[in-house]
Amino acid sequence: MKIARVFPRKTKATPDDDLVFFGYPRINSLLGVDEIHVSVAFTGDKAAGERLADVWYKTGIPVKIGGPAYKQPAGEFVPGLYMKKGYTITSRGCPNKCWFCNVHKAQKEFVELSIRDGWIIQDDNLLACSEAHIKAVFEMLKRQLQKPELRGLEAKLLKPWHIDLMLEVKPSQMFFAYDTPDDYEPLVEAGKLLQGAGYTLKKRKTFAYVLMGYPGDTFENAEKRCIDTLKAGFIPFAMLHMDESGFQDPTWGYFQRSWCRVAAIVASNKEFFK
Incomplete structure (x- = not known):
């Protein structure tokens, strides 16, 4: 399964491959993607993560949100x-x-x-x-x-x-x-x-x-x-x-x-x- 990952912020531990995003969708970067995962590590970033999820839902690709903050x-x-x-x-x-x-x-x-x-x-x-x-x-x-x-x-x-x-x-x-x-x-x-x-x-x-x-x-x-x-x-x-x-x-x-x-x-x- 090809998974795009979206993060509210970048840290030293954040992945850096081509399917990692920190903002809003670039549709031409999502070819062949099966799911989008919005990953929220910190409780204080939950609101930002949920805003991102609302936008990424519009791609038509299934979106899941989760992470340690949840x-x-x-x-x-x-x-x-x-x-x-x-x-x-x-x-x-x-x-x-x-x-x-x-x-x-x-x-x-x-x-x-x-x-x-x-x-x-x-x-x-x-x-x-x-x-x-x-x-x-x-x-x-x-x-x-x-x-x-x-x-x-x-x-x-x-x-x-x-x-x-x-x-x-x-x-x-x-x-x-x-x-x-x-x-x-x-x-x-x-x-x-x-x-x-x-x-x-x-x-x-x-x-x-x-x-x-x-x-x-x-x-x-x-x-x-x-x-x-x-x-x-x-x-x-x-x-x-x-x-x-x-x-x-x-x-x-x-x-x-x-x-x-x-x-x-x-x-x-x-x-x-x-």
């Missing part, structure tokens, strides 16, 4: 369809039910998928998978020509045997998370394991998403969490809280951006990168 189970991962080639997802869902996260609302059960080739692992919680699945993922990564990027790593699940696998594939980046207070001690312990294996801050390979801007949060508290993240051995990557309607507090924009730019973080915190 909290729908996604099923098996198809490389290159909704994410650029190189990205891969080997499991769906997360056994945790964090108050700020929509993953468990869309994917009720944590499931392991067929492993498709790619070097950017985009699972919600890779380390929650079985040992056999994780080892199979790393075997796949050994076949890739590019160094892998590992995302969706939960610090409290990190074990020494995971470190051994990482050392074999030499990831360019690894992303953990510091979202709630009880995440911090596991982050510290994970940092010790990684630093013991040579993954120091100076190498700039270990990152941690830091949630900020949620109700009751302050700039002072958020900055402390970012500094504590550096102390644990991770470069903070600030993530601005989004509520159920897709709203993000604009007063946090500048502050959040200042904690997700590596060069700026290094320049302002040189003592951690010596």
